[in-house]
Amino acid sequence: MKAWRAETFGKPSDVLKLVDIDVPVPGPGEALLRVLATNIGLPDRMMLEGRYFLTPTPPVTPGQEVVGIVEVAGPGYPFPVGRRVISGVNFTAGSGGLAEYCLSSGDGAVTAADDMSDEQAASFLGTYHVAYVGLVNRARAKLGETLLVLGGTGGTGSTAIRLAKALGLNVIATVRDAKKAAFCREQGADHVIELGTGSMSEQVRALTGGKGADIVYDTVGSPLVEQALDAIAIGGRYVLIGFAGGSDFPKIEPFKILMHGISVTGALHSVRTPDERDEAITVLGRLFSEGKITVPIDRVVSFADVPEALERLGGGVNGKLVARVSHPGPGPL
Incomplete structure (x- = not known):
């Protein structure tokens, strides 16, 4: 599969390369997602520059939050194959979301509402x-x-x-x-x-x-x-x-x-009780459907334009940047 990866720290446009790597295999409580869209945030740029505390050494595979389709569900993952979910990803273990496929942890994943676009969903969790x-x-x-x-x-x-x-x-x-x-x-x-x-x-x-x-x-x-x-x-x-x-x-x-x-x-979406999670899904889903909340998106970029988008972070963006990775429909591994 194709994935953006940096083998050394530095300026995103200099160190980030599109490479071929193996498709990750989900373990217990995990699923393999076919990535539809990925949120691009300031932590991703900080990872590449060596300033992020959760990525102390390269290689770096940025992309902390995605919306994708469950392709393979490991034991204990809460959603079935074919479900569109919003999820944080295990970027510290090399499965960042700026890739064609990534691993989703069931602890922090939620179902993407039917009336929410991929672009909105990619940034909704974080x-x-x-x-x-x-x-x-x-x-x-x-x-x-x-x-x-x-x-x-x-x-x-x-x-x-x-x-x-x-x-x-x-x-x-x-x-x-x-x-x-x-x-x-x-x-x-x-x-x-x-x-x-x-x-x-x-x-x-x-x-x-x-x-x-x-x-x-x-x-x-x-x-x-x-x-x-x-x-x-x-x-x-x-x-x-x-x-x-x-x-x-x-x-x-x-x-x-x-x-x-x-x-x-x-506040972290991954640190809350099941009751708090379920309440948030209900209330936020209702507010979104009523048009009372929406994610302000500065720009949606293609998968090929990820390095340029990362360069824009740090002051030149109002709202969110989102990378479109693939489109809904069948996607063979």
Whole structure:
């Protein structure tokens, strides 16, 4: 099968090569997927550059999230052959999603809704399911509360804005420049703060009558953590999502948690109870069918254009990039 792979770290367009490799064999709890579309995210670029903590050594096979057809189901995999599923993939073991076939773990896979396109489905798990875990399951968001989204134009940040509005929250988003502010407002943000135009915490408190944000949804990490801590309300919830602004998650000292009177939590779609997963599938499916949420897609690229798409990450993308790998229908191994 064809797969994109890098044998050394470096610039994506320099190190990423389209190679022929063996089709992986699923083990217990796994399935072989014929990949239809793959989400392309900043972690994929960080993998190739040697900055991602889960890929300490090459070779690198990027692509963390896919939508695909189950071709072979191993013992204990929850979905049958022929089912279209959304899944995280075992990229650390060489089965990244930027390939014609990959392995899906049954622990984190969900069925793709019939009314959801491949392009939407490819990014749905790592955006809306993560946002649901963060906002609903962990932060216990309440109607009318204020959410501060750090990094509002990224795929995770922009979908958090949309889900928050669907849940009845007030949303403040941060952006790096004025050009990105309009995009956040299109997603539903009530207010947008352009970083570098004054104190972020002072602006948040001004917008909340001095109280601060009830919930911080941090996709950026270290560069903004101190300002965000100054902007959060007493009793607020700080949700760790990613570290687009650095190479690792921010370090929040217990003393600061104590002095700010806040709680700190994390959100992963792969770390939740079966009941939480089933609730998210039901609620998010309904919101999508009603047109209240959708994944903002910057561009869909062909499988051949993956290296160029990876080069665009890191500031030049609003929403998600998706690679079309194959099309529905029979696909022999």
